[in-house]
Amino acid sequence: xxxxxxxxxxxxxxxxxYQDLIAKAELADNGPVRGSMVIRPYGYGLWERMxxxxxxxxxxxxxxxxxxxLLIPQSYLTREADHVEGFAPxxxxxxxxxxxxxxEPAVVRPTSExxxxxxxxxxxxxxxxxxxxxxxxxxxxxxxxxxxLFLRTSEFLWQEGHTAHATYxxxxxxxxxxxxxxxxxxxxxxxxxxxxPGRKTAKERFAGAVNTLTLEGMMGxxxxxxxxxxxELGQNFAKAFNTTYLSRDGRQELVWQTSWGSTTRMIGxxxxxHGDDSGLRVPPRLAQIQAVVLxxxxxxxxxxxxxxxxxxxxxxxxxxxxxxxxxxxxGRRAVDxxxxxxxxxxxxxxRDLANGTAxxxxxxxxxxxxxxxxxxxxxxxxxxxxxxxxxxxQSRERRESRTSEVSTFTEAVEVAVGGGWARIPWAALGEAxxxxxxxxxxxxxxxxAEDGSVPDDGDAPGNVAIVARAY
Numbered sequence: 001x002x003x004x005x006x007x008x009x010x011x012x013x014x015x016x017x018y019q020d021l022i023a024k025a026e027l028a029d030n031g032p033v034r035g036s037m038v039i040r041p042y043g044y045g046l047w048e049r050m051x052x053x054x055x056x057x058x059x060x061x062x063x064x065x066x067x068x069x070l071l072i073p074q075s076y077l078t079r080e081a082d083h084v085e086g087f088a089p090x091x092x093x094x095x096x097x098x099x100x101x102x103x104e105p106a107v108v109r110p111t112s113e114x115x116x117x118x119x120x121x122x123x124x125x126x127x128x129x130x131x132x133x134x135x136x137x138x139x140x141x142x143x144x145x146x147x148x149l150f151l152r153t154s155e156f157l158w159q160e161g162h163t164a165h166a167t168y169x170x171x172x173x174x175x176x177x178x179x180x181x182x183x184x185x186x187x188x189x190x191x192x193x194x195x196x197p198g199r200k201t202a203k204e205r206f207a208g209a210v211n212t213l214t215l216e217g218m219m220g221x222x223x224x225x226x227x228x229x230x231x232e233l234g235q236n237f238a239k240a241f242n243t244t245y246l247s248r249d250g251r252q253e254l255v256w257q258t259s260w261g262s263t264t265r266m267i268g269x270x271x272x273x274h275g276d277d278s279g280l281r282v283p284p285r286l287a288q289i290q291a292v293v294l295x296x297x298x299x300x301x302x303x304x305x306x307x308x309x310x311x312x313x314x315x316x317x318x319x320x321x322x323x324x325x326x327x328x329x330x331g332r333r334a335v336d337x338x339x340x341x342x343x344x345x346x347x348x349x350x351r352d353l354a355n356g357t358a359x360x361x362x363x364x365x366x367x368x369x370x371x372x373x374x375x376x377x378x379x380x381x382x383x384x385x386x387x388x389x390x391x392x393x394q395s396r397e398r399r400e401s402r403t404s405e406v407s408t409f410t411e412a413v414e415v416a417v418g419g420g421w422a423r424i425p426w427a428a429l430g431e432a433x434x435x436x437x438x439x440x441x442x443x444x445x446x447x448x449a450e451d452g453s454v455p456d457d458g459d460a461p462g463n464v465a466i467v468a469r470a471y
Contacts, residue, residue, distance in 0.1 A: 028149050197213070
């Protein structure tokens with residue numbers, strides 16, 4: 001009888017494969033309250049690496065980190081009509097505290113535009129205080145009716161940036177800079193994810209924004225996932241909170257604002273974009289463990305060499321883990337590391353040691369080969385770079401091979417329902433067509449210019465709509 005696979009094959013049941021992998025790679029568990037999750041150490045380690053890479057890019061823009069309260073007076077949400085309407089179905093509201101009913105209910109933070117603006121209106125006095133560039137790493141709560149670990153949970157972790165500027169142009173350019181230099185750069189060069197940068201339609205943009213820039217990625221089943229967004233808020237929140245500054249000309253002016261965010265959803269994207277039937281495949285630049293050195297047997301000479309090699313690789317700048325748990329069967333350990341997607345395994349047993357070699361197992365392209373132990377420290381950086389590039393190339397090839405140019409509504413629906421992306425002229429679809437897509441479980445993910453760039457105007461002639469099913 002054939003041995004049952006460790007994971008449900010993706011081709012048989014992609015959602016079940018996803019759930020299997022999350023559990024067996026020890027990324028997360030469901031929390032005690034429906035829609036909540038417990039992020040396990042290996043999953044949280046991925047988030048910490050994501051945080052570090054993005055935080056460095058955010059700070060390069062001149063943005064500083066701060067922290068704002070989790071509880072927000074409910075009255076704050078009523079100040080910007082579109083914003084409260086957009087978030088009302090997802091709100092969690094605290095009505096009692098300390099055994100008493102609160103004088104005013106408090107909303108558990110769904111996003112922080114409201115409370116940030118309350119403080120921006122105090123901190124901004126003149127043009128000298130601008131631009132004001134703030135980011136926070138925090139959790140938010142948006143009550144989710146159909147939860148799925150990492151993709152849609154009632155509580156999730158994220159970063160949210162909030163900025164105030166003296167002019168529309170400065171705010172517009174900063175939102176675009178975050179979109180390009182923080183999010184797109186991180187996703188392409190660290191996560192090895194091919195993403196499409198674009199502009200959301202008016203129907204899909206963030207509640208209260210005048211423009212939303214997005215990055216859309218194609219998952220392994222052909223569906224789209226919104227990866228991160230950057231919003232131009234115009235002066236909507238400035239008007240609601242009277243966030244003004246004294247201009248150089250001595251006039252009181254409203255500020256122009258942006259907000260932008262990315263979440264632990266990226267861990268779900270990592271699973272669905274790069275994972276295979278054997279588990280995760282973690283891009284080397286992201287991996288908290290780039291190489292694991294395994295002792296095949298409980299042999300003192302082997303154990304000493306495994307630990308020595310670990311030290312040597314660490315000194316060479318490789319993020320390495322030594323697995324000398326010889327009380328756990330070798331096969332089980334190898335499968336566990338494969339599930340977790342560690343880019344490289346280095347296996348050393350008595351026979352390898354006698355030959356002065358190790359068995360090098362590459363998770364991303366697959367395959368194994370013997371390699372001289374003394375050559376590993378010099379060879380691994382190049383191998384990791386090759387595998388990083390391979391993941392990005394595979395991601396791009398998947399999207400390109402499953403994207404079709406179409407000219408009619410019917411064709412766009414057929415492509416999307418069939419598991420691909422359709423590119424259709426926005427003029428041929430329009431707002432009426434966009435609304436009709438919902439009947440088929442399909443949405444416009446973003447608008448791009450004819451040459452693939454991000455359009456300045458959503459209604460510009462030549463704009464193309466990317467149509468797909470989405471998570």
